[in-house]
Amino acid sequence: MTAPLLSVRNLRVEFPNRRARLVAIDDVSFEIGRGEILGLVGESGAGKSVTGAAIMGLLEPPGHMTGGEIRLDGTRIDTMPIDQLRRIRGKRIGMVFQDPLTSLNPVYRIGAQITETMRVHANISEADARARAIALLAEVGIPAPENRIDAYPHELSGGMRQRVVLALVLCTEPELIIADEPTTALDVSVQAQIIALIKALARNRGTSVMLITHDMGVIAEVADRVAVMYAGRIAEIGPVRDVLKAPQHPYARGLMGAIPSLAKKAAGHDGRLTLIPGNMPRLSAIPEGCAFNPRCGEAIDRCRAERPSLLPAATSHVACWRVTS
Amino acid sequence: MKDTPVKALVEVDHLWRRFDVSKPWLNRLIEGAPRQTLTAVADVSFEIIRRETFALVGESGSGKSTVAKIIVGLIAPSAGDVRIDGISMSDPAAAAQRAQLRRRIQMIFQDPFASLNPRWRVARVVAEPLRAFGLMTEQQAIEVRVAELLTLVGLSPEDAVKYPHEFSGGQRQRVAIARALAANPEFIVCDEPTSALDVSVQAQILNLMRDLQDQLGLTYLFISHNLAVVRHMASRIGVLYLGRLVEIATPDELFGNPQHPYTRLLLDAVPDLEMTGRVRAAVEGEIPNPISPPSGCAFHPRCPLAFERCRSERPELAAAGGRMVACHAVAADAR
Ligand SMILES: Nc1ncnc2c1ncn2[C@@H]1O[C@H](COP(=O)(O)OP(=O)(O)OP(=O)(O)O)[C@@H](O)[C@H]1O
Ligand SMILES: Nc1ncnc2c1ncn2[C@@H]1O[C@H](COP(=O)(O)OP(=O)(O)OP(=O)(O)O)[C@@H](O)[C@H]1O
Ligand code: SF4
Ligand SMILES: [Mg+2]
Ligand SMILES: [Mg+2]
Numbered sequence: 001m002t003a004p005l006l007s008v009r010n011l012r013v014e015f016p017n018r019r020a021r022l023v024a025i026d027d028v029s030f031e032i033g034r035g036e037i038l039g040l041v042g043e044s045g046a047g048k049s050v051t052g053a054a055i056m057g058l059l060e061p062p063g064h065m066t067g068g069e070i071r072l073d074g075t076r077i078d079t080m081p082i083d084q085l086r087r088i089r090g091k092r093i094g095m096v097f098q099d100p101l102t103s104l105n106p107v108y109r110i111g112a113q114i115t116e117t118m119r120v121h122a123n124i125s126e127a128d129a130r131a132r133a134i135a136l137l138a139e140v141g142i143p144a145p146e147n148r149i150d151a152y153p154h155e156l157s158g159g160m161r162q163r164v165v166l167a168l169v170l171c172t173e174p175e176l177i178i179a180d181e182p183t184t185a186l187d188v189s190v191q192a193q194i195i196a197l198i199k200a201l202a203r204n205r206g207t208s209v210m211l212i213t214h215d216m217g218v219i220a221e222v223a224d225r226v227a228v229m230y231a232g233r234i235a236e237i238g239p240v241r242d243v244l245k246a247p248q249h250p251y252a253r254g255l256m257g258a259i260p261s262l263a264k265k266a267a268g269h270d271g272r273l274t275l276i277p278g279n280m281p282r283l284s285a286i287p288e289g290c291a292f293n294p295r296c297g298e299a300i301d302r303c304r305a306e307r308p309s310l311l312p313a314a315t316s317h318v319a320c321w322r323v324t325s
Numbered sequence: 326m327k328d329t330p331v332k333a334l335v336e337v338d339h340l341w342r343r344f345d346v347s348k349p350w351l352n353r354l355i356e357g358a359p360r361q362t363l364t365a366v367a368d369v370s371f372e373i374i375r376r377e378t379f380a381l382v383g384e385s386g387s388g389k390s391t392v393a394k395i396i397v398g399l400i401a402p403s404a405g406d407v408r409i410d411g412i413s414m415s416d417p418a419a420a421a422q423r424a425q426l427r428r429r430i431q432m433i434f435q436d437p438f439a440s441l442n443p444r445w446r447v448a449r450v451v452a453e454p455l456r457a458f459g460l461m462t463e464q465q466a467i468e469v470r471v472a473e474l475l476t477l478v479g480l481s482p483e484d485a486v487k488y489p490h491e492f493s494g495g496q497r498q499r500v501a502i503a504r505a506l507a508a509n510p511e512f513i514v515c516d517e518p519t520s521a522l523d524v525s526v527q528a529q530i531l532n533l534m535r536d537l538q539d540q541l542g543l544t545y546l547f548i549s550h551n552l553a554v555v556r557h558m559a560s561r562i563g564v565l566y567l568g569r570l571v572e573i574a575t576p577d578e579l580f581g582n583p584q585h586p587y588t589r590l591l592l593d594a595v596p597d598l599e600m601t602g603r604v605r606a607a608v609e610g611e612i613p614n615p616i617s618p619p620s621g622c623a624f625h626p627r628c629p630l631a632f633e634r635c636r637s638e639r640p641e642l643a644a645a646g647g648r649m650v651a652c653h654a655v656a657a658d659a660r
Contacts, residue, residue, distance in 0.1 A: 043523040043524075043525055043526075044494075044523050158385075187384040187385045187550065188384070188550060188552070188591060188594045188595050189384060189590060189591065189594040191594065191596070192593075192594035192595075192596070195596060214523060214524060215596065216524065217553070217595065217596030217597045218596045220596060220597065221596040221597075254525065255524060255525060257528075258524050258525045258527070258528035259524050259528070259553070260528075260531070260551075260553040260554050260556065260557035261553055261556075261597060262552055262553045262556055262580060262592070262595055262597040272532050272535070273528035273531060273532055273557070274528070275525070275528055275529055275532065276525045279493055279495070279526075
């Protein structure tokens with residue numbers, strides 16, 4: 001088997017403040033293979049965006065990595081000098097955010113932004129860059145790209161802008177795309193188009209994708225594998241079918257039961273959704289042992305004392321004493 | 326038992342709302358730009374029966390919030406009327422009756438933080454409708470009522486002394502619901518009440534809303550772009566496209582057998598848990614510019630069934646197999 005494109009080992013990220021060192025990511029490990037789409041899900045504050053930022057080397061100070069390593073195609077990137085990392089970030093790893101306007105410069109025409117980015121990373125002529133930009137805009141589904149290339153971001157709809165961001169990210173032919181809630185701000189119909197596009201990229205270009213979202217429906221449709229995060233840790237990771245249809249970790253089970261589905265009415269005949277009691281802990285008050293134990297209906301003494309490791313369970317890996325011991 | 330005819334609590338009657346979106350007067354003068362109007366709501370009619378949850382769905386900009394705001398009287402219609410319990414929401418002659426009606430209608434918004442005054446303690450936030458409508462004046466009675474309301478929505482009476490920022494998103498939405506319930510309303514308009522919340526918290530709020538409906542006999546107008554949530558909550562659903570209703574049906578009808586081509590597109594576009602590995606038909610096109618909507622059926626440029634008539638003549642919302650659909654192709658099929 002070939003080495004994974006991205007490997008994250010024992011990642012730890014802290015945000016120190018005056019009172020404490022808050023641990024946002026605590027011993028997180030996972031891999032993404034070439035052409036694979038990994039979904040990262042979990043409630044707000046679970047640490048999804050911070051994980052993405054750590055990989056990009058874009059942690060917001062005072063946040064920083066205090067442990068672990070991140071490798072791209074076998075090479076460590078977390079210890080690289082900043083200028084070298086910047087080149088990798090711009091070329092080999094691309095990032096797509098929820099709000100396309102954060103990635104687009106409002107005062108430049110979209111074509112100029114794409115060709116300029118291309119020419120920073122590759123030695124090509126202005127005319128070639130423009131021709132390639134038009135081809136890329138066509139690939140991401142912009143109608144009449146030869147006219148639209150000279151539009152300003154504000155002249156495009158939200159869905160069109162997100163396509164332009166994808167074109168901008170693709171123009172350097174990255175091997176990995178980290179997409180943080182790329183469809184959350186979009187309409188369902190436009191969302192479907194962007195999802196289809198991301199899927200096609202992974203399939204046709206062999207691009208790997210880390211897709212961060214809390215929309216489990218999106219994950220069901222695009223991801224190959226999914227990681228469920230809770231309080232800065234991975235609770236369960238495995239093939240998307242297995243984790244969504246037969247989740248093993250009590251938190252993952254609760255999360256799936258809480259989601260209303262289109263295909264069926266809620267499971268109970270009274271039509272109620274299952275609930276996870278309580279809320280996710282603050283970083284300053286993460287419980288001893290399993291971080292989920294105060295909300296878990298199945299907790300045993302060991303759960304309150306000892307943190308469960310992420311261990312193989314059926315086709316997945318699960319961090320739960322009830323599942324793995 | 327004989328069926329008694331049910332009288333609708335809310336009657337929305339040929340509602341229109343246009344917005345003037347022209348450039349400023351000076352620009353128009355210099356650039357010779359014409360006046361521009363955007364039709365946000367076009368000839369919308371429906372009824373909401375007591376104790377039911379009527380949902381409005383549709384893409385961004387389809388007019389859902391505008392309909393909601395007209396219904397609660399936050400903005401005026403350009404034409405048409407809304408009657409709640411028979412009382413017109415715009416007729417000047419009904420002003421006195423309308424003042425009485427206000428207490429019975431409440432609204433819950435998407436962002437609970439924006440709708441709660443950050444400098445007020447929860448006790449004051451929740452008691453505000455009681456004071457505003459002069460329902461209670463005695464401080465002690467108000468405190469008792471606030472404690473009762475906080476308990477009802479799953480918070481604790483001790484939370485009354487806190488400020489909104491001390492709560493999580495889901496708890497803030499509970500505070501907003503407690504306030505909405507303070508004056509014993511009968512009808513609550515909910516505009517994306519859970520869209521800003523996590524799935525786990527969303528489940529808590531949706532369950533709470535259903536329990537309250539059962540306990541208090543509430544009627545809801547429920548707006549969401551999340552179709553799974555709508556399926557879970559609604560008794561009937563209206564689908565809006567560019568300000569017009571294109572289909573009204575029950576959830577089982579709508580999700581089991583959508584009729585209007587736009588409804589089908591919308592349903593096909595929704596990613597769902599049950600759909601792992603689904604390969605779907607590509608969705609074509611985006612919602613067109615509402616300032617110059619297409620002729621005939623506004624959906625025709627995106628519609629796979631469109632034929633000549635669709636480009637010239639607007640289809641009316643008409644009964645089709647127990648539901649309402651506005652589509653020439655569906656009408657032709659039924660014939
Ligand atoms: N700049 C920062 N300073 C301090 N704490 C931070 C900072 N950025 C993130 N955190 C904390 O790190 C934790 C993880 O945050 P993160 O943004 O990764 O969550 P998320 O899973 O992406 O949530 P969401 O779904 O809301 O985007 C949170 O508790 C958050 O408060
Ligand atoms: N005050 C206003 N002035 C001008 N145009 C407006 C105004 N309010 C709404 N509109 C326009 O009316 C149309 C309908 O808007 P509305 O907010 O009702 O849509 P919506 O269905 O609620 O969308 P969303 O899902 O994004 O909330 C949109 O095109 C919007 O831009
Ligand atoms: S009326 Fe015609 S254009 Fe409109 S949706 Fe029906 S078939 Fe399509
Ligand atoms: Mg995030
Ligand atoms: Mg709205």
